Amino acid sequence: MSFSQEIINWYHPNKRDLPWRHTTDPYIIWLSEIILQQTRVEQGLPYFYRFVEQYPNIATFAAAEEGEILRLWQGLGYYSRARNMHKAAKMVMDNHDGIFPTTYDSLIKLNGIGGYTAAAIASFSANEAKPVLDGNVFRVLSRYFGIEEAINTPKGKKLFYELALEMLDKEQPAIYNQSIMEFGALQCKPQNPDCQICPLRTSCYAKQTNKVNSLPVKIKGRISxxxxxxxxxxxxxxxxxxxxxxxxxxxxxxxxxxxxxxxxxxxxxxxxxxxxxxxxxxxxxxxxxxxxxxxxxxxxxxxxxxxxxxxxxxxxxxxxxxxxxxxxxxxxxxxxxxxxxxxxxxxxxxxx
DNA sequence: AATCCGGGGCG
DNA sequence: CGCCCAGGATT
CATH class of the missing domain: 3.90.79.10 (Nucleoside Triphosphate Pyrophosphohydrolase)
Structure with missing residues (x-):
């Protein structure tokens, strides 16, 4: 069985029941994706509920004051996300007639939406065949295929993007993208993954060569x-x-x-x-x-x-x-x- | 290409 | 303490 099919088969019985998985409304998916940038699901979940309740649609979000949005974001960190969301919301009202876009090319132009988030919203809301590339996907691909190129360099990102695009199931991009991220979050975890119960263990490069703990490669950094x-x-x-x-x-x-x-x-x-x-x-x-x-x-x-x-x-x-x-x-x-x-x-x- | 931008959880 | 988290903008 193909890598992609194995990942999708793993997903169905193992996925978490998360609220943004019950909708294809691009506005709701946008809320969840921005909140989840560099943020664990458990940390973002209560914020997601508050934002959906306070701003049930793009019009109410765009009509809010920036300070009010920041106040609701308080404690979550990376506050430019909240400021950029407000700009994006106004742009949707002004340039898209209040209809939240669902195509990658339209989404990527909005403030705070980069390659990952545009691919996520486009695939989840409209099944556009764009691969997501987040921390989970980098990890799964680098381990399974044994890619030792660093994930945080332009060269590495290009390499991983091409591989991600090749692996994407073009018939069901939404399910596949959800699957590989969830697989990375729950099974192919950063620390101490339980490879004994992994359905991909026999064909996984990192598992077979004992490199699970050294992949993915990331250039160090962070001087405080x-x-x-x-x-x-x-x-x-x-x-x-x-x-x-x-x-x-x-x-x-x-x-x-x-x-x-x-x-x-x-x-x-x-x-x-x-x-x-x-x-x-x-x-x-x-x-x-x-x-x-x-x-x-x-x-x-x-x-x-x-x-x-x-x-x-x-x-x-x-x-x-x-x-x-x-x-x-x-x-x-x-x-x-x-x-x-x-x-x-x-x-x-x-x-x- | 490198740096900046929060806060939390885990070993 | 160091690493990582459904990344993106800026320089």
């Missing part, structure tokens, strides 16, 4: 930078407000909310912090500082953030000249999209 954030909690007791700022572009957490901060490349003591030019510009010389929490390590894909939260009082009257922050009522804080680091702090210190 250390950043030290000193967050200032400024309460206005009379109005029940707290100081908040919105992050700008070209850095992490674009358009999300946090406290006023001073960032350093190296750790500082509290007295050193008070003597910085930045501190004086923000608060003036008479301001008082009290540590709320010791440095908390927050790990992102390319950086380690060490965040210290400090309470500031007795700030001078002419502080905040540059409008670094706004005051927001504590009761309204929940409506703003905040990174995990911030909303976890608010929760832990009962400010929310």
């Amino acid at each position: 930078k250390d950043r030290y954030f000193y967050y200032f909690v400024i309460m206005d007791e009379k109005s029940g407000s707290i100081a908040i700022r919105k992050r700008g572009p070209k850095d992490i957490w674009e358009n999300m909310y946090e406290f006023p901060l001073i960032e350093q490349a190296a750790p500082l003591s509290i007295s050193e912090l008070k003597n910085t030019k930045e501190f004086n510009e923000l608060f003036g010389r008479g301001a008082e500082l009290h540590i709320i929490s010791t440095p908390k390590k927050h790990i992102l894909s390319h950086q380690n953030i060490y965040a210290t939260f400090l309470e500031v009082s007795k700030i001078s009257k002419d502080s905040n000249k540059k409008g670094e922050w706004d005051y927001v009522l504590l009761k309204d804080l929940d409506t703003l999209a905040k990174p995990k680091l911030i909303f976890a702090f608010l929760r832990d210190y009962n400010l929310q």
